[in-house]
Amino acid sequence: MPTRLTPNTDVQFVPATSDGNGLYPPSITPPDQPLGFFDFLRQFIANPLRGLPRQVYEEDLTLYRPTKKLTVLWVSGPAIVEELLVGKANLLVKSPLEKQVFAATLGDGVLTSDGALWRWQRRVMAPLFRHNEILSYVPTMAQVAEEQVTEWRRAFAGSQAIDEQMMTSTFKVIMRTMLVGGDRSEGEAIMRGGSEYLARVSWEMAHALLHLPTWLPHPASRQMRRASQTVRSALSDIITRRRQSAVEGTDLLARLLNARDPDGGEPMTQDQLVNNLSTLLEAGHETTAKALTWTLYLLARAPEWQQSVRDEVNRIVGPTSIRAEHIDKLVLTTRVLKEAMRLYPPVPVVARQPKEAFELAGTPVPANAQIVVPIFAIHRHRKLWKDPDRFDPDRFLPDRETEMARTQFMPFGAGPRICIGQSFAMIEAVTLLATFVRGARFDWDGEHLPEPISRITLRPKGGMPLTVTPIL
Numbered sequence: 001m002p003t004r005l006t007p008n009t010d011v012q013f014v015p016a017t018s019d020g021n022g023l024y025p026p027s028i029t030p031p032d033q034p035l036g037f038f039d040f041l042r043q044f045i046a047n048p049l050r051g052l053p054r055q056v057y058e059e060d061l062t063l064y065r066p067t068k069k070l071t072v073l074w075v076s077g078p079a080i081v082e083e084l085l086v087g088k089a090n091l092l093v094k095s096p097l098e099k100q101v102f103a104a105t106l107g108d109g110v111l112t113s114d115g116a117l118w119r120w121q122r123r124v125m126a127p128l129f130r131h132n133e134i135l136s137y138v139p140t141m142a143q144v145a146e147e148q149v150t151e152w153r154r155a156f157a158g159s160q161a162i163d164e165q166m167m168t169s170t171f172k173v174i175m176r177t178m179l180v181g182g183d184r185s186e187g188e189a190i191m192r193g194g195s196e197y198l199a200r201v202s203w204e205m206a207h208a209l210l211h212l213p214t215w216l217p218h219p220a221s222r223q224m225r226r227a228s229q230t231v232r233s234a235l236s237d238i239i240t241r242r243r244q245s246a247v248e249g250t251d252l253l254a255r256l257l258n259a260r261d262p263d264g265g266e267p268m269t270q271d272q273l274v275n276n277l278s279t280l281l282e283a284g285h286e287t288t289a290k291a292l293t294w295t296l297y298l299l300a301r302a303p304e305w306q307q308s309v310r311d312e313v314n315r316i317v318g319p320t321s322i323r324a325e326h327i328d329k330l331v332l333t334t335r336v337l338k339e340a341m342r343l344y345p346p347v348p349v350v351a352r353q354p355k356e357a358f359e360l361a362g363t364p365v366p367a368n369a370q371i372v373v374p375i376f377a378i379h380r381h382r383k384l385w386k387d388p389d390r391f392d393p394d395r396f397l398p399d400r401e402t403e404m405a406r407t408q409f410m411p412f413g414a415g416p417r418i419c420i421g422q423s424f425a426m427i428e429a430v431t432l433l434a435t436f437v438r439g440a441r442f443d444w445d446g447e448h449l450p451e452p453i454s455r456i457t458l459r460p461k462g463g464m465p466l467t468v469t470p471i472l
């Protein structure tokens with residue numbers, strides 16, 4: 001039976017602080033009881049993760065019905081997550097809330113569409129994400145990472161805005177591997193526009209939760225519209241130039257330009273091309289940037305782990321650039337990344353809506369339910385993890401990892417909508433992290449305790465200043 005919750009308006013949120021031990025990084029202390037609707041909404045705008053009550057971290061299924069119109073089902077037990085996202089995937093669609101939030105920027109590209117349109121778009125893109133194809137990008141990824149290390153050497157030791165630098169690096173990677181032909185200023189406009197859009201996304205979500213008409217503006221409407229226009233018009237220019245120059249190639253844009261609808265044989269329209277390019281650029285860089293940002297924070301708090309990663313990279317790779325054959329051998333580096341994505345999953349929540357009423361683990365789910373899989377809470381679930389808030393990469397030692405249920409650790413989602421870029425992200429993150437840690441030391445000031453804030457991706461409140469000392 002799901003836990004049924006009675007709204008309670010007295011709950012205070014206390015973002016956890018550090019106890020001085022570097023292995024316990026900031027978390028969110030969940031409220032003992034859920035909030036009444038308006039408090040929920042207020043906290044949701046500040047940080048949707050504050051809306052998750054304690055039960056979500058302890059039970060498998062939690063039902064929250066704060067108003068007659070809103071039913072939220074939080075699914076946090078691995079067996080039920082599997083039943084939902086794998087077994088019953090064909091009974092679900094992407095949440096209309098998510099679609100409304102992304103309509104202006106991603107349209108109905110592969111992330112936000114359903115049914116035949118989704119299947120076609122996913123099939124067109126799948127070949128780009130084959131493991132071997134991605135391994136061929138390792139030299140480009142290593143070069144981008146080395147450029148960042150060179151910048152740190154030029155800047156000498158000091159505090160650096162790690163979150164911004166990780167965004168720049170991962171964006172360079174995606175532009176140089178997937179979208180050959182964009183120029184630098186277009187690239188910067190796309191990156192800035194995407195980030196500004198996501199920073200304000202909770203307004204759009206709250207607007208959708210309240211079922212307000214889409215023509216009614218909210219405080220962030222204008223900035224979000226401007227940000228999405230910036231991104232879409234830069235992408236449209238790149239596509240037009242590419243069509244005019246008739247450049248051949250196998251990058252993402254070439255594949256999208258050559259794709260034909262299996263039923264009608266039609267190519268993608270300009271709008272569909274823009275939808276999918278912006279989807280790949282947005283989904284493909286901010287997520288990996290956040291994985292790296294949080295990993296470096298954790299390593300700065302745990303210098304002994306940082307040194308172990310450095311030792312591994314020096315032993316396996318030495319002073320040369322990282323190559324494809326090194327990736328599988330960097331096992332400790334990979335474990336550290338996984339543990340960082342457990343504590344700070346770059347996509348902290350995924351959501352669905354049923355096509356019609358159905359049953360989940362014997363519980364009736366109404367057709368209008370918002371089904372939420374809170375990855376953040378699953379990764380810190382009290383019954384699944386020992387000492388869940390502690391940073392301990394050894395959880396991912398091979399014999400311990402094989403004991404985990406498939407959806408106990410699910411930073412890339414699960415089922416047919418699992419992240420198409422999973423291999424790309426892991427190979428990129430290992431290459432960049434290994435190059436960074438070999439080339440520089442990262443130190444924490446002992447004070448910065450960023451609250452993890454869900455803005456589709458998991459952002460550190462107050463950014464991520466770390467002291468970087470190049471290793472010459």
Ligand code: HEM
Pocket residue numbers: 110111112122279280283284285287288291345346347350351411412413414416417418419420421422424425
């Ligand atoms: C650490 C990095 C990443 C994380 C944690 C991540 C996480 C996720 C998650 C959780 C989903 C599923 C969303 C859902 O079920 O609603 C997803 C979907 C997706 N991701 Fe990623 N992602 C990452 C990197 C990437 C990269 C590098 C790319 C592309 C280059 C990418 C492209 C996509 C796309 C296109 C989808 C939609 C797939 C579909 O609906 O068929 N992601 N990602």
